[in-house]
Amino acid sequence: MEFTKMHGLGNDFIVVAGEQALPDNAAELAIRLCHRFFGIGADGLVYILPSEKADFRMRIINSDGSEAEQCGNAIRCVAKYVHDNGLASGTKLTIETLGAGVQPVVLQVEDGQVAQVTVDMGRPILNGLDVPTTIDANPVIGHSVEVDGREFKFTAVSMGNPHCVIYVDDVAGFDLAAWGPKLETHPLFPRKINVEFATVHSRGQVDMRVWERGAGPTLACGTGACATLVSSALNGLTDREATISLAGGDLRIRWDETSDRVYMTGPAAVVYAGTVDA
Known part of the structure; x- marks a missing residue:
């Protein structure tokens, strides 16, 4: 399995693109690969998948194998990944998440690489x-x-x-x-x-x-x-x-x-890319 290790302010992820759906063994993979001593090491395993509603879909599996509905640092990493790897063009795109639906994203690009990402995080739920x-x-x-x-x-x-x-x-x-x-x-x-x-x-x-x-x-x-x-x-x-x-x-x-909507702006970074037995 090809992967890219990325982080948003030190909140780090194993990012995987190219799958058509979340693998059946995603939870087991996350537990194994996210281990800091016996795996790659990360806070979560992130899949970039096709979406019928947005440009891309993001699924996040925590290091304990549970699925997160949303992750602000991960969505910035996904936005940087798809732009910098030529999967998306321009400075605007949409990413679908489990907990927040379709989220608009605006990219700040410097020298062809994404430096900052602003994400429409939606309306807060207070009830x-x-x-x-x-x-x-x-x-x-x-x-x-x-x-x-x-x-x-x-x-x-x-x-x-x-x-x-x-x-x-x-x-x-x-x-x-x-x-x-x-x-x-x-x-x-x-x-x-x-x-x-x-x-x-x-x-x-x-x-x-x-x-x-x-x-x-x-x-x-x-x-x-x-x-x-x-x-x-x-x-x-x-x-x-x-x-x-x-x-x-x-x-x-x-x-x-x-609008009652919350907007988050911050960086995302690539650490390295590699392959791992999955």
């Missing part, structure tokens, strides 16, 4: 039962969740996949590994959840760290950055456009007041 959580409220802001005797307040947002955003005083020093997995699997979240811990520094800048459902700690999460901006605006902590700083770098997120 608690639709995120999903077990909370019948719209929106879910400042709701309490208790784990191991510690109470957290969270805001729930879906960007095609579920997120809970929690504000802490110092996210850089926060013990992500201790609390992330316990919140991911809490009964309040029937399909598990991505957990973002955030520290707001100004109305235009937020530091965020993420525990991703099905992957654990990653250096960046595009949908998580979008959810963090939406949550921060809802809580009156930031404007509707801000820089979300992740461990792997910055994303620019804008929640348009007129």
